[in-house]
Amino acid sequence: MTDFFADISPIRFAPEAEDDLSFRHYDPDEVVVGKRLEDHLRFSVAWWHGFAWPGGDPFGGQTFDRPWFPDRAGGDTMAAAKLKADAAFEMFAILGQPFFCFHDADIRPEGDGFAGNTANLEEMVDYIGAKMEAGGPRLLWGTANLFSHRRYMAGAATNPDPDVFAFAAATVKTCIDATHRLGGANYVLWGGREGYETLLNTDLARERQQAGRFLCMAVEYARKIGFEGAILIEPKPQEPTKHQYDYDVATVYGFLKDFGLEGEVCVNVEQGHAILAGHSFEHELALAASLGIFGSIDMNRNDYQSGWDTDQFPNDVPEVARAYYEVLRAGGFTTGGTNFDAKLRRQSLDPVDLIAAHVGAMDVCARGLKAAARMLEDGALEAARAARYAGWDGSDLLDLDLAAIAERVEEQGLNPAPVSGRQERLENIVNRYV
Ligand code: XLS
Ligand code: NI
Ligand code: NI
Numbered sequence: 001m002t003d004f005f006a007d008i009s010p011i012r013f014a015p016e017a018e019d020d021l022s023f024r025h026y027d028p029d030e031v032v033v034g035k036r037l038e039d040h041l042r043f044s045v046a047w048w049h050g051f052a053w054p055g056g057d058p059f060g061g062q063t064f065d066r067p068w069f070p071d072r073a074g075g076d077t078m079a080a081a082k083l084k085a086d087a088a089f090e091m092f093a094i095l096g097q098p099f100f101c102f103h104d105a106d107i108r109p110e111g112d113g114f115a116g117n118t119a120n121l122e123e124m125v126d127y128i129g130a131k132m133e134a135g136g137p138r139l140l141w142g143t144a145n146l147f148s149h150r151r152y153m154a155g156a157a158t159n160p161d162p163d164v165f166a167f168a169a170a171t172v173k174t175c176i177d178a179t180h181r182l183g184g185a186n187y188v189l190w191g192g193r194e195g196y197e198t199l200l201n202t203d204l205a206r207e208r209q210q211a212g213r214f215l216c217m218a219v220e221y222a223r224k225i226g227f228e229g230a231i232l233i234e235p236k237p238q239e240p241t242k243h244q245y246d247y248d249v250a251t252v253y254g255f256l257k258d259f260g261l262e263g264e265v266c267v268n269v270e271q272g273h274a275i276l277a278g279h280s281f282e283h284e285l286a287l288a289a290s291l292g293i294f295g296s297i298d299m300n301r302n303d304y305q306s307g308w309d310t311d312q313f314p315n316d317v318p319e320v321a322r323a324y325y326e327v328l329r330a331g332g333f334t335t336g337g338t339n340f341d342a343k344l345r346r347q348s349l350d351p352v353d354l355i356a357a358h359v360g361a362m363d364v365c366a367r368g369l370k371a372a373a374r375m376l377e378d379g380a381l382e383a384a385r386a387a388r389y390a391g392w393d394g395s396d397l398l399d400l401d402l403a404a405i406a407e408r409v410e411e412q413g414l415n416p417a418p419v420s421g422r423q424e425r426l427e428n429i430v431n432r433y434v
Pocket of ligand 1: 103143190234298309341
């Protein structure tokens with residue numbers, strides 16, 4: 001037990017409450033299009049931003065004062081990691097969300113090389129596993145941090161040094177093991193530093209081959225040990241390297257096709273990454289669904305003015321509603337969920353800020369999902385879409401060749417008249433619900 005969240009009681013659904021620590025829109029048991037909200041949204045808390053991030057920015061370091069941070073915990077790094085886990089599970093009990101996510105480096109202290117890291121990870125997996133068995137949330141996904149340590153400064157799988165590739169591959173093995181042991185629903189690989197700063201020192205073709213082989217190895221190993229969860233790539237166009245190899249959903253799909261993994265690996269789409277790539281979140285979700293690779297989401301927004309990954313908690317209901325509309329159209333989550341890969345602003349110092357951030361985000365998502373469900377139930381958007389393409393029903397046009405089409409156009413004297421796209425009317429329909 002810590003006293004970090006000392007006086008904060010479990011958050012309840014209380015739409016009329018006066019305080020800011022109640023859910024006004026998120027009632028886990030409310031049934032929306034045939035499913036409880038909790039089962040639709042599958043909320044997850046990210047260990048790294050909530051408990052490991054010190055509050056730094058490019059101009060200054062740590063602003064948060066957490067008892068498990070090295071400056072307060074003394075030399076016993078394993079005791080500090082356990083204290084951090086205690087606080088995390090105390091927050092989970094307050095929020096009542098069904099899932100969490102972690103990188104190896106979030107939950108275990110840095111060890112002495114690979115063997116030390118692995119021993120620390122295993123000890124922390126036992127510690128966390130016991131808390132999960134005692135009724136804590138489940139693991140949405142695990143992942144490996146292959147980007148913070150200086151050994152990875154030139155990438156992990158795409159590193160010019162094969163020893164770094166080996167260290168990273170061995171580390172991914174331990175992280176898949178950990179995820180499997182904790183019953184994870186997915187395993188995620190985000191590109192980290194898989195990209196480059198300058199072409200002048202980069203063999204792009206070779207690095208891409210290394211990344212492809214690395215991913216094949218991860219998939220083969222996961223299946224070999226009987227891990228049944230989904231394996232997900234998280235696209236991101238830039239940051240930390242200038243050009244990341246997993247730029248966006250379309251790029252990742254091309255990469256998967258190239259290595260024969262399109263049936264094995266899906267995507268974890270992050271809202272902020274979509275924006276960095278110059279897309280909307282809903283575009284990336286719709287594309288992933290249409291390619292059959294939609295897996296899960298990281299629901300954290302970017303500041304539209306900043307041009308970098310600000311990882312803010314969601315607070316824009318119409319934007320969130322448009323995203324969940326695509327999630328619902330795709331049939332909803334199966335193994336995936338809504339992970340808040342979001343961090344506090346660095347001035348939000350108090351433990352209660354962390355709770356309030358998640359409470360607000362869960363409420364925004366609940367409002368968004370309910371609006372999306374009503375839009376879908378209304379049917380007007382889907383009916384308009386179907387009507388727009390109705391001319392294709394029963395058409396054999398795509399089976400013909402150009403000459404046959406030309407003949408037909410002439411024969412039938414085709415002279416198509418333009419039809420309204422009705423965009424404003426459709427936007428007005430959305431506006432009824434958000
Ligand atoms: C970074 C990513 C990262 C992944 C997990 O921008 O969002 O946090 O979600 O490695
Ligand atoms: Ni991100
Ligand atoms: Ni993310």
